Amino acid sequence: MELTNERAIEIEPGLRRMILIEIIFPMVLLILGIYHGLMQALYRSGFIHSREFLGLEYFQGLTLHGVVNAIVFTTFFAVAFGYAVIRYHLGRPLNMKVAWLSFALMVIGTLLAAAAILSGQATVLYTFYPPLRAHPSFYLGLALVVIGSWIAFFSWLPPYFAWKRDHPGEKIPLAVVGIFATFIVWVIATIPVAIEIIFMLIPWSMGWVPTINVPLARMLFWFFGHPLVYFWLLPAYVMYYTMLPKLAGGKLYSDFAGRLTFLWLVLYSAPVGIHHQFTEPGISDTWKFVHAFFTMLVAVPSFVTAFTMAASMEYGARQNGGHGLLGWWSKLPYLDKDRWLFSYLFAGLVIFIFGGITGIVNASYNLNNVVHNTTWLPAHFHQTVAGPVFLSFIGMSLFLVAKLTGKRIKLPTWNVWVPYLWTLGIMIFSSGGFVSGAGGEPRRTNLGLTYGNPQSPLYQPEWAMSGIFTGVGGIIMTIAALMFFIVFFGTLFGKPVRQGALELIVSEPYHDERVPAVQSFTPWLIGAALLLVIAYAPPITQTIRSHFPGAPPYSPHRPVPLSVGPGP
Numbered sequence: 001m002e003l004t005n006e007r008a009i010e011i012e013p014g015l016r017r018m019i020l021i022e023i024i025f026p027m028v029l030l031i032l033g034i035y036h037g038l039m040q041a042l043y044r045s046g047f048i049h050s051r052e053f054l055g056l057e058y059f060q061g062l063t064l065h066g067v068v069n070a071i072v073f074t075t076f077f078a079v080a081f082g083y084a085v086i087r088y089h090l091g092r093p094l095n096m097k098v099a100w101l102s103f104a105l106m107v108i109g110t111l112l113a114a115a116a117i118l119s120g121q122a123t124v125l126y127t128f129y130p131p132l133r134a135h136p137s138f139y140l141g142l143a144l145v146v147i148g149s150w151i152a153f154f155s156w157l158p159p160y161f162a163w164k165r166d167h168p169g170e171k172i173p174l175a176v177v178g179i180f181a182t183f184i185v186w187v188i189a190t191i192p193v194a195i196e197i198i199f200m201l202i203p204w205s206m207g208w209v210p211t212i213n214v215p216l217a218r219m220l221f222w223f224f225g226h227p228l229v230y231f232w233l234l235p236a237y238v239m240y241y242t243m244l245p246k247l248a249g250g251k252l253y254s255d256f257a258g259r260l261t262f263l264w265l266v267l268y269s270a271p272v273g274i275h276h277q278f279t280e281p282g283i284s285d286t287w288k289f290v291h292a293f294f295t296m297l298v299a300v301p302s303f304v305t306a307f308t309m310a311a312s313m314e315y316g317a318r319q320n321g322g323h324g325l326l327g328w329w330s331k332l333p334y335l336d337k338d339r340w341l342f343s344y345l346f347a348g349l350v351i352f353i354f355g356g357i358t359g360i361v362n363a364s365y366n367l368n369n370v371v372h373n374t375t376w377l378p379a380h381f382h383q384t385v386a387g388p389v390f391l392s393f394i395g396m397s398l399f400l401v402a403k404l405t406g407k408r409i410k411l412p413t414w415n416v417w418v419p420y421l422w423t424l425g426i427m428i429f430s431s432g433g434f435v436s437g438a439g440g441e442p443r444r445t446n447l448g449l450t451y452g453n454p455q456s457p458l459y460q461p462e463w464a465m466s467g468i469f470t471g472v473g474g475i476i477m478t479i480a481a482l483m484f485f486i487v488f489f490g491t492l493f494g495k496p497v498r499q500g501a502l503e504l505i506v507s508e509p510y511h512d513e514r515v516p517a518v519q520s521f522t523p524w525l526i527g528a529a530l531l532l533v534i535a536y537a538p539p540i541t542q543t544i545r546s547h548f549p550g551a552p553p554y555s556p557h558r559p560v561p562l563s564v565g566p567g568p
């Protein structure tokens with residue numbers, strides 16, 4: 001019997017279809033994204049030598065991998081999960097016309113961006129830094145994905161205010177606070193990148209202006225890029241705070257910790273982007289220091305989460321009969337097929353210990369000089385976005401599909417092992433990146449053509465071993481992903497065993513504190529606006545005034561000569 005311990009609610013068939021399609025569409029694209037991830041790993045490890053993966057060149061495949069996995073899959077999932085949380089916790093029907101408009105824009109946007117990448121006209125990686133230039137349809141496509149997701153978010157405001165009107169003085173459900181925090185961070189993040197796209201990239205890409213201010217474009221990108229990572233993390237935190245404690249058999253240790261974490265991330269997610277630019281000229285040390293300082297503050301809610309989750313799991317394990325200082329660890333439902341979602345969430349937490357610590361390393365100004373632009377970085381972000389974020393997103397996708405369609409999970413034993421196998425793969429994959437990154441191996445480099453190629457004067461044999469780790473880890477991750485896809489699509493196409501309904505897991509709080517400071521978004525929004533002005537107005541002004549020479553476009557499709565070597 002699966003864990004069906006909550007109130008299941010019947011929802012409008014239109015919304016049910018919408019959530020399902022919003023999960024299934026990006027899941028199909030994810031197959032392509034993961035395939036290109038595997039090809040990157042195999043190529044960088046030297047296991048394969050072809051630069052053409054399914055007809056895509058190295059950087060083209062890397063662009064597809066990053067855009068599909070990190071932008072498309074995550075945004076669609078966040079919107080689908082948002083619908084489920086809002087409908088479930090606020091109990092009000094949603095405006096389906098607006099929902100379909102949002103979905104249509106997101107799909108059209110995805111197809112436009114995909115067409116540009118697949119036709120080789122947008123080989124710009126997921127960071128789309130100029131002077132790499134994409135076809136305008138790529139930028140337009142991304143903008144449509146963003147606008148579509150905004151529309152979905154704005155459609156949740158009327159039911160939210162109606163709920164508040166009908167429940168005066170009541171606490172807003174914790175999951176709703178988390179989803180609103182997610183999308184507030186998203187709106188904050190996407191305004192600067194919209195400015196970059198509309199006023200800089202599209203005119204330059206259309207040829208209306210010959211050059212572009214690269215430092216300004218990069219600063220606007222990272223103004224978006226760091227809150228983006230918390231837009232990914234926050235839905236995972238919603239699952240951690242509201243579901244993991246109950247799955248562990250207990251209660252959420254502190255409701256206040258959850259609210260504080262969500263609101264703290266609204267406050268500090270954005271004024272930190274320059275920590276991606278510590279090595280860039282043209283930004284003064286003062287602003288680098290300010291962003292480094294705020295970065296340390298944005299890590300605080302993750303420490304709060306670590307302690308709250310440990311305490312909640314300990315409580316649950318003791319309810320399950322666990323004893324002793326450490327003996328309770330054995331009583332968690334690691335392989336429980338009824339509470340299988342626990343394994344997805346727990347494995348993500350374990351990976352995040354390492355992803356988090358390496359984030360602190362990145363944020364430390366001096367250490368950043370060692371690791372910046374090396375393979376350390378992909379190792380770090382695979383332990384964050386491909387750790388807790390990916391595992392919780394795919395786990396919740398499967399959970400929602402099974403509940404909404406009334407199907408039984410197929411291959412339950414495989415299912416419960418998927419996250420642990422993925423964890424093994426990620427740990428091996430990342431170990432290679434950390435070791436060689438600390439030794440200086442560059443990221444974003446067509447390694448097979450340069451440092452990994454014995455024929456190249458830049459050949460670096462000492463990075464070969466870590467390359468093998470990357471390849472082996474990548475293979476294990478792909479096996480885990482394949483197992484997941486078989487379970488997911490097997491469940492989807494299986495026979496229904498009950499009436500489909502919307503059902504979420506809701507943990508009761510152990511400490512149900514009432515702290516006024518976390519009952520309203522307003523003070524946190526004002527604080528966030530102030531911090532943004534402090535952190536960004538001066539460096540942006542500085543960058544605009546600096547009169548950097550503009551850059552003409554560049555394409556990585558130009559052949560790179562093998563004889564590259566030190567300059568004269």
Ligand code: HAS
Pocket residue numbers: 127229230232233275276277295296298299302303305306307309310349350352353355356357358359360362363364368371372373377380381384385389
């Ligand atoms: Fe990061 C670069 C700093 C978190 C993603 N980051 C990246 C990039 C990505 C990314 C994609 O300061 C690369 C972008 C690019 O392409 O260039 N990052 C941080 C810091 C944190 C952090 C300080 N990053 C994330 C998260 C991401 C993410 C989350 C995605 C979701 N990151 C940086 C910096 C750079 C950077 C620099 C730029 C570097 C450069 O030079 O380019 C913090 O938020 C991390 C705080 C996390 C913790 C961990 C808490 C642990 C928990 C688990 C508890 C476990 C339990 C289970 C209870 C403090 C919650 C116990 C079980 C047992 C068995 C013991």
